[in-house]
Amino acid sequence: MQVIDWQIIIKEHGSTVWNTAYRLLGNSADAADCFQETFICALKVCESQKVRNFSALLTRLATTRAIDQLRRRFRREQKSLILDEGYVSSGLDPAKCAQQQELAARLQKALAQLPLQEAQVFCLRYLNDMSYRRIAKELNIKTNAVGVLLHRAREKLRNSFSSLSNQQKSEVVL
Amino acid sequence: MKENENNLEKAVKALKNSKVPHGPSKDLTDSTLTKLNQVSEQSDKKEWTKQVVLSKRFKLINISFKIAAAVIFLIAIGYTAGRISAPKPLDMEQVQTALEPAIREKLLEEVTQYLQLGITSSYVQIREELTEQYQQDLRQAALEILTASGTITNRLLQDLIYSIETAQFQERRRTVAALEQIELNRLEDKGRLGNALFTFAAQTEEELDRTQQNMALIAKILSDRQSDSLIQNELENSNN
Numbered sequence: 001m002q003v004i005d006w007q008i009i010i011k012e013h014g015s016t017v018w019n020t021a022y023r024l025l026g027n028s029a030d031a032a033d034c035f036q037e038t039f040i041c042a043l044k045v046c047e048s049q050k051v052r053n054f055s056a057l058l059t060r061l062a063t064t065r066a067i068d069q070l071r072r073r074f075r076r077e078q079k080s081l082i083l084d085e086g087y088v089s090s091g092l093d094p095a096k097c098a099q100q101q102e103l104a105a106r107l108q109k110a111l112a113q114l115p116l117q118e119a120q121v122f123c124l125r126y127l128n129d130m131s132y133r134r135i136a137k138e139l140n141i142k143t144n145a146v147g148v149l150l151h152r153a154r155e156k157l158r159n160s161f162s163s164l165s166n167q168q169k170s171e172v173v174l
Numbered sequence: 175m176k177e178n179e180n181n182l183e184k185a186v187k188a189l190k191n192s193k194v195p196h197g198p199s200k201d202l203t204d205s206t207l208t209k210l211n212q213v214s215e216q217s218d219k220k221e222w223t224k225q226v227v228l229s230k231r232f233k234l235i236n237i238s239f240k241i242a243a244a245v246i247f248l249i250a251i252g253y254t255a256g257r258i259s260a261p262k263p264l265d266m267e268q269v270q271t272a273l274e275p276a277i278r279e280k281l282l283e284e285v286t287q288y289l290q291l292g293i294t295s296s297y298v299q300i301r302e303e304l305t306e307q308y309q310q311d312l313r314q315a316a317l318e319i320l321t322a323s324g325t326i327t328n329r330l331l332q333d334l335i336y337s338i339e340t341a342q343f344q345e346r347r348r349t350v351a352a353l354e355q356i357e358l359n360r361l362e363d364k365g366r367l368g369n370a371l372f373t374f375a376a377q378t379e380e381e382l383d384r385t386q387q388n389m390a391l392i393a394k395i396l397s398d399r400q401s402d403s404l405i406q407n408e409l410e411n412s413n414n
Contacts (some may be wrong), residue, residue: 003269005266005270006266007207015198023194026192031197034201035198036206043210046215047217100192103189105182106185107182107186157182161181161185174237
C-alpha cells in the first residue's frame with residue numbers, strides 16, 4: 001500500500017481542487033463539501049491502486065464531484081438561490097460582470113443536464129486544459145472516445161444554448 | 175449556429191475566468207485532514223474485523239458447538255484484551271520516519287550498484303574508444319611527419335645540388351681563367367724565347383764566323399810554322 005502524506009498532498013494540490021470545485025459550483029459551502037469529498041474519494045482510490053499523478057486524479061475527482069453536486073442542485077431547482085450567494089465580483093463593469101455571470105450560470109445549467117461522462121470530458125478539456133491523452137488515461141477510455149464525447153458535449157451544449165436564447169426571445173416578445 | 179458557438183465559447187471563457195476566492199481555508203484543510211484520518215482508521219478497523227470473522231468461521235467447521243462456543247468466548251476475551259492492549263493505529267508520519275532510512279539506504283545501495291555497473295561499462299567503452307582514437311591520431315601524426323620530413327629533405331637536397339652546381343661552375347670559371355692566363359704566359363714566353371733564340375743564333379753565327387776565321391788564321395799560322403820548322407829541320411839535318 002502506498003504511504004501518503006495527505007498534508008503535503010493537500011498543500012500541493014488543494015488550491016487546484018478548490019479552484020475546480022468553486023468554478024463549477026460557484027459558492028464556498030458547496031466547494032468546501034466538494035473539496036472534502038474529493039480527498040476522501042482520493043484516499044479510497046489510493047487504498048485500491050497506486051497513484052502516480054495526484055494532480056490529474058484530484059482534478060478528475062473534483063470535477064466529477066462538482067458535476068454530481070451541480071446535477072443534484074439543478075434537480076432540486078435551487079440554482080438561482082445558491083448562485084446569488086456565491087459569485088465574487090471580478091472588478092469589471094457591472095453590466096459586463098452580470099453578462100458573464102449569466103453566461104457562466106447558463107453553462108453550469110447546461111453542464112448539469114449533460115450525461116456525466118460528457119460533462120466530465122468537457123470540463124477537464126476546457127476548464128482544466130487537460131490533454132486528450134491525459135483525459136483518456138484518467139477516465140480509462142480511448143483517446144478517440146474522448147474526441148467523440150467532447151464533440152457530443154459541444155453539440156448538446158450548443159443546442160441547449162440555442163434553446164435558452166429562443167426562450168429568452170419569446171419572453172422578450174411577450 | 176455560429177452565434178450559439180460564440181455564446182458557448184464566451185460562456186466557457188466566462189466560467190474559466192470567473193474569480194475564485196483564495197482557498198482552501200485553513201479550517202477546511204484541517205477538517206479535511208481530520209476526516210481523512212477518521213476514514214483511514216475506519217477502513218483499518220473494517221479490515222481487522224473481517225479477519226476475525228473469517229478465523230471464527232474456520233474454527234466452527236472443525237470443532238463441536240460447545241468447544242466452538244468456548245473458543246468464541248476465549249476469542250472474545252482475547253479480542254477484548256487485544257483491543258485494550260493493542261497499540262494505537264500507526265501514525266503515518268511514524269511509519270514514514272521508521273521506514274524512510276531503510277528505504278533510503280536500500281535505494282542508495284541500488285542506485286550505487288546501478289551507477290557502478292553503468293560506470294564500469296562506460297569506462298570500458300570509453301577506454302576502447304580512446305585507444306582507437308589515440309592510435310588513429312598517432313597514425314595521422316606519423317603520416318604528417320613523414321610527409322613534412324620528405325618535403326624538407328627534398329628541399330635540402332635541392333639546395334645542396336644547387337650549391338654544388340654553383341661551386342662547380344665557379345671552379346670551372348676559375349680553371350678557364352687560369353688556363354687562359356697560362357696560354358697567355360706561354361705565348362709571351364714563346365715570343366721571348368724565339369727572340370732569344372734568334373739573337374743566340376745570330377751571335378752563334380757571328381761567333382762561328384769568328385771562330386772559322388780564327389781557325390783559318392790558326393791553320394795558316396800553323397802551316398807557316400810547320401814550313402819554318404821543316405826548313406829548320408832540314409837546316410839542322412843539313413848541319414848535322
